Amino acid sequence: MTSTARALPRERLLRAAAELFAREGIATTGVEKLCQTAGVSKRTMYQLFETKDALVAESLAEYGPATIAAHLPDDTSEMAPRERILRVFERLEEFADQPEFHGCPFVNTATELRDPGHPASVVARHHKQLLTDYFARQATLAGARDPETLAKQLTIVFDGSAARSVIHGTGLDGLSLLTATALLDAHHASG
């Protein structure tokens, strides 16, 4: 029981951090607000996390896998590799249609921190790479000419589409799916 009670403020802080950073940004979210939202004292926060930067990195690491998973088709579903890739973009289109969509949290974190060596930038890069790796595996299974390059290109389309949605404040209207399809086709054309 004691260990559960000790674990709770940590979980609450990680969740408050993930939500507030995604919704409002990292610099905008002060320690005061983080603690208030989590219902935790500053003293407790600094006992659990050495710095706000550490909390930024740990909350991204904690909620990163679920963010990735939300974009990928179920492993058990029967889909062709090409369909699996396109499903990621269908999901992105669905997310971008929601008013609370603020783009990719990994890209946003790396962009806001302006420092590729920051612990949270390292976590962001790792998770973005997981998406690229997924694309590469499926592209290989689909028989693409150059799966590694195609995977990087699809990630570029993913992130550029998210940026489009953020800058226009609107959904994507099928554009990310269309662009991903064009690149998949290009990698299967002869030549």
Add this chain to the structure above:
Amino acid sequence: MTSTARALPRERLLRAAAELFAREGIATTGVEKLCQTAGVSKRTMYQLFETKDALVAESLAEYGPATIAAHLPDDTSEMAPRERILRVFERLEEFADQPEFHGCPFVNTATELRDPGHPASVVARHHKQLLTDYFARQATLAGARDPETLAKQLTIVFDGSAARSVIHGTGLDGLSLLTATALLDAHHASG
């Protein structure tokens, strides 16, 4: 002379804002630091700009055109429309190779503000649209099947490539150029 003397603090503030916001982010850059960098008192700043938000919007509007221009080929150069489009990506590759590259300031501003209705988000959207419009004009001249869609796709590749460079903290190694070329080719393939 009097009008020049009055104009100077304003110009210094706009420049300091554009540089600091691009390099360090908007929320991270306090009014204190802005004024210090510009060599202007807070009192003067608030006489010139009603709020920090107004300064964010005006500095982006002031330096936005030069940012766009830096990516576009010279109007007087003799280049085919397709080459003009690809030149934008060659420039992006060059920028992304520089350690001080922090991505697209328009996307970064819109992302950080999390509010498409913020005056600076409106400025950001306007300038991003200028790039898309440029692509659309050149795509039309190049005889693309659907210039408007191609232009949006090229903008997505531009922004996704910039995001890739930021998240990896490296250059693009030709990837944005390769992807733009694939989309240009797709819009000229038969069908």
